[in-house]
Amino acid sequence: MIAEFGQYALILAFTLSLAQSVLPMIGAQRGIRPWMAFARPGAFAQLGFVGFAFLALVACFVRSDFSVAAVYHYSHSQQPLIYKIAATWGNHEGSLLLWVLILAVFGALVALFGENLPPRLKARALSVQGMISFAFLAFMLFTSNPFDRLSPVPFEGEELNPLLQDPGLALHPPMLYLGYVGFSMTFSFAVAALIEGRVDSAWARWVRPWTLLAWTTLTAGIFLGAHWAYYELGWGGWWTWDPVENASFMPWLIGTALLHCQTVVEKRDALKAWTILLAIIAFGFSLLGTFLVRSGVITSVHAFAQDPARGLFILVILAAALGGSFALFAWRAPSLNPGGLFAPISRESALVLNNLFLAAGTGAVLIGTLYPLALSVITGGSVSVGAPWYIATFVPLMVPMVLLMAIGPLLGWKRGDLPGALQRLAVAGALALLAAGYTFSRETGGSVLAPLGVALGVWLFLGTLVEWTERVKLFRAKPRENWNRARHLPRAAYGMTFAHLGLAIAIVGMTGSSAWKSESVKAMQFGDTVTMGDFTYRFDGIAAVKGVNYLAERATLSVTRDGKPYTVLHPERRRYAVQAMSTSEAAIESSGRGDIYAVIGDRAGPRSWTVRIYHQPLVPWIWLGGLLMALGGVVSLSDRRYRVGVPNRLPIGQVTGA
Amino acid sequence: MMRQILLVPAMLALILAFATASSHPVLADPTIPTVDHPLADPALEARARALMREIRCVVCQSQSIDESNADIATNLRNIVREQLAAGKSAATIRDYLMARYGDFVLLKPPFKPETALLWIGPFALAAICLAAGLAALHINGTIASGSTAPDLSRSERERLNRLLAAGCSEKPQLRQRGQS
Amino acid sequence: MSLRRLLYALPILLLALFAWLAWRGLAPDRDPAALASALIGKPVPQFELPPLDPAAEKLATKDLAGHVTVINFFASWCAPCKAEHPLLFQIGKDYGVAVYGIALQDQTADTRRYIREMGSPYTKIGLDQNGRVAIDFGVAGVPETFVLDRNGVVRYRLSQPLSAGLIAGEIDPLLRRLAE
DSSP, X not given: OHHHHHHHHHHHHHHHHHHHHHHHHHHHHHTOHHHHHTHHHHHHHHHHHHHHHHHHHHHHHHTTOTTBHHHHHHOOTTSOXXXXXXXXXXXXXXXXXXXHHHHHHHHXXXXXXXXXXXXXXXXXXXXXXXXXXXXXXXXXXXXXXXXXXXXXXXXXXXXXXXXXXXXXXXXXXXXXXXHHHHHHHHHHHXXXXXXXXXXXXXXXXXXXXXXHHHHHHHHHHHHHHHHHHHHHSSSOOOOOOOXXXXXXXXXXXXXXXXXXXHHHHHHHSOOHHHHHHHHHHHHHHHHHHHHHHHHOSSOOTTOOOOOHHHHHHHHHHHHHHHHHHHHHHHHHGGGSOOOOOOOXXXXXXXXXXXXXXXXXXXXXXXXXXXXXXXXXXXXXXXXXXXXXXXXXXXXXXXXXXXXXXXXXXXXXSSSOOHHHHHHHTHHHXXXXXXXXXXXXXXXXSOOSHHHHHHHHHHHHHHHHHHHHHHHHTTTTSOHHHHHHHHHHSOHHHHHHHHHHHHHHHHHHHHHHHHXXXXXXXXXXXXXXXXXXXXXXXXXXXXXXXXXXXXXXXXXXXXXXXXXXXXXXXXXXXXXXXXXXXXXXXXXXXXXTTEEEEEEEEEEOSSSEEEEEEEEEETHHHHHHHHHHHHHHHHHXXXXXXXXXXXXXXXXXXXXXXX | OHHHHHHHHHHHHHHHHHHHTSSSOOTTOTTSOOSOOOOSSHHHXXXXXXHHTTBBOTTSSSOBTTTOXXXXXXXXXXXXXXXXXXXXXXHHHHHHHHHHHOGXXXXXXXXXXXXXXXXXXXXXXXXXXXXXHHHHHHHHHHHHTTTTOOOOOHHHHHHXXXXXXXXXXXXXXXXXXXXX | OOHHHHHHHHHHHHHHHHHHHHHHHXXXXXXXXXXXXXXXXXXXXXXXXXXXXXXXXXEEGGGGTTSOEEEXXXXXXXXXXXXXXXXXXXXXXXXXXXEEEEEXXXXXXXXXXXXXXXXXXXXXXXXXXXXXXXXXXXXXXXXXXEEEOTTSBEEEEEOSOOOHHHIIIIIHHHHHHHHO
C-alpha cells in the first residue's frame, strides 16, 4: 500500500505544480493578490507531497518490498541498511525522485525565508520553480515511475551494484543534486527578473544565498565523487574527464563565474545582462548533465539507462526551459538598465576577466565533451577526447585566471591601483618563482607542468594571505587593532579567503598527484618485500574474511619506513555473491606528504599474488583544498547580510531610496 | 574444535572456487600474457608510460591503457614497450594502433581536418571572449572617464556658463520624503 | 538587426544547434558503444595461427582467399560467445560461406572442451593465445565477427554478439551481395 500512497502523492504533486506554474505567474502579471499568495502555501504543499512520496520509496527499500520493481532491481535482503537507503537514489527512477524532492525543498525554503522579497518577484520565481517541477514530475510519472510494481513478486532482489555499496558514493548524489537543483533557484529568480524587466542590486542580494548554497554543495559533491574514484578504482586516479564528470564540472565553473559577477551587480549595479545569462546557463548545464546521464546519447561509466525515448523527453524539457529563457533573454535583456561604470583597471574589470576565463574554460570543456557526439552525428567518424586534450586546452586557459585571482581582490572598486597591488604581491611572486625553481631542480623529467602548478598554488596562497593582511592592516597597526579588524571583517570576506586558499592547496595537490606518482607492480609470495622510496612493504599473508554480503581475501602488508615500523595495510578483494562481481578495496595510509596506496590483484601463481603499490604524493591536499573551498562557501552563507529574512533598518530622518 | 579447523580450508576452497570462476583466464600459463613486462631501461620505460597515457583502453570508459587492468590493455602495453625497444618512434606506434583501431584509440585526438575545430575551438573561443571583454571594458572605461561625452549645444553651453557664474545662488532642490 | 540584438540572440541559436545534434544523436539506429572498424575496405591482416587439433592444418591468411569468409573471435570463458554459437552454424549452412574461428587468449584444453561441448561450425580453428592477431584485427573483446569478400577485403565488423535480428538486418543483405 505504501507504494500506492507514494504514487498518489506524486500525482497530487504533479497537479499542484501545474497550479503553481500558472496561478502565481498570472497573478503577478495582473496584480491579483490571492493568486500571487498561492505560491507560498503551494510550495509548502509541494514539499509535503513529494517528501511523502520520497519517504514512501525509502520505506519500500528498507522493508525490502520486492514487489516494487526498483527495490527488486537495486536491493537485496542481506544488503546493509545504509545501502538499502542509499539504493533509493542509486538508480534512475529514485534519483529523479530525489531531484524533484530537492526542487520542492528549495521552493519551500524561498517561500519560508522570502518574507522580504517583493511579492511579484517571489510569485514569479516560485512559479518558474513550479514549472520545472511540473516538467520533471511529468517525466517521472509518464516514463520513469519509481513505484512500478512487479507481478509475480520475486523472492529476492538483484542487489545494488557493489561499486555503489560505499559510504562516499551514498552521499555523492544527494550533494551533487543539491548543487544542480540549487541552480534551479537562481534560474527561477533570473527568469522572474527578466519577466519583470528589472535587475538591481537588491535582486542580486536576494539571489546570492541560493547561488552560494548551490555552489557549495556542488563543490562538495564533485570532490566527494573524485575522492571515491580515488580509493575505489584501484590506481589512484580521481578524474578522467568522463562526459558525466564534465557535466558536473561545467555548472561548477559557471556557478563560480556567477558568484563573482553577482557581486558586481550587488555592489555596483553593473553586468546585469551577463549575470542573468549566467544564471540561466548554470541551470542549463544541470539539465544538460541530466540529459547526458539518462539519455544514452553518450556512453559513460555514470550513465543510468540507455533509453532514447526518455532521452527525447529530457531533451524536450531542456529545449523548452532553455529555449524559453534564452528567448526571453534576447527580448528583454537589451532593455535592462545599464548600471555603474568603472575604469579599465578596477576590481570590476578583474571580475569581468575572471568571468571571461571561466566562460572560455567552460566552453573548452563543452567542446571536448560534445565533439565525439557531433562528429559521429555529422560524419559518422569516431574520435576520443581524453585527458591529454583537456590538459592541453583547459589548463592553459586557467593559468591566467589563477594569476589574476591574487591581484583582483587587491584592486579597488571603480578604479584600482594596479602598480600598488603588484607591489604588495612582489614577495608572493618571488616566493612562487622560487618554489617553481626548486621543483624544477628536483624533477627528473624536465616537465614544465609540475613547477607551473606549484608556482600557481604558492602565488595564489600567498596572494590571498596578502589580501587578508591588508584588510587587517597587519604590520601596519597595533595587534589590538588587527584583532578588532579581523573579528569584524564580514564573513563573506572570510568565505573568499578560505575558498581561494582552498583552491591554492588543491592546485598543489593536483600537481603533485599527477606529476610525481610512482608505482610498483609485483607478483609477491608470502614473506616477499618490495621497496619504494623510504618505504619497505612486506607481504605477510592473506586471510579469508566474511562481510555482510560478500566474501573477501584480505591481505596483510607490513610497512616500515627507514627501518622503523610505519603501518600495516589491509587491501581486500571482495566477491559479492549475488551479482557475482568483484571489487577491490585499496588500503590507503595518508600523511601530509601523500598517500601510500596498496591493492591486491589477481593470483599470479599457485602461491603468489599480484600486489600493486602506489605512492601518491600530496593527494590529501586535494581533499583538504576541496573541504576548505566548501567551508568558505558555508562561512559566506552565514554572513548576516545575505540572509533574506534580515530587515534593513534605517534611522529616522534618512531619505529612503533604492 | 573440529568444525573450526575445517572451516578455514573450506572458506579458502570457496574463495578459490569463486576466484577461478571469474571471466579472466587463469594467469598460470606464461604463453597467455596478461602480465606486464616492464622494460629494463628506465628512460625507455618512462617514454613508454608517457605514450601509454595517450592511448585509450578500448574496452573501458575514458581510461588510458596505463591505468586499466583489462587484458587487452596489458597486451597493448606490452606491444608499445616492444616497439619502443625495437627503436620505433612514438608517432609510428600511434599510426600502428590507429591503423587497427581507428582514431578512437588515441586519447589525444590527432590534428586532422575533422578535428581542426576541436583543437582550434577552445582557443578561438578564448580569443573571442577576451576580445569581447576587452572591448566592453574599453567602452565602459571611456564612458566612465567622460571622453566620449557628446559636445554641448550652444544653448546648453550658455546655460552652463550662467550657472557657473551664478555660483551658489541657485539652491539645489532638496528631495522631500515620499518622493522618488 | 543591430549587432547588439544579434549578440543577445546568440544563446538561443547555439541552443538550437545543440538540440539538433542531440536529437540526431538519439536516433534509434545509432549505438554510441559500437566501435567503427578501421579495417573496413582494407585487406585482411596477414597472420598464421596454430590449429586447435595438433594434427590439423594451421589457420593462415592464404586460407581466406578466393571465397567469401566469416571470421569469428571467441573464447571458452566468454558467456555471450556460447549464446551466439548456434547462429554460426546457421550462417555457414544458409549462405554456404566458410566460417573460421579464432580462440582468443584461451587455454588449449579449455578451447577443446568448449568445441567438444558446443560443436564446431568452423572450417578451421586458430589459437591466438597471446592476443596479437586480435589486436591486428582491431578486436576489443569477444565475441567479434568479421565478414570478408572473396578478395580478402574486410567488409563488415560486428563488435557484439550475433543475433537473429542482426543477421537478418545486416549480415544477410551483405552476404547476398558478396555472393554475386
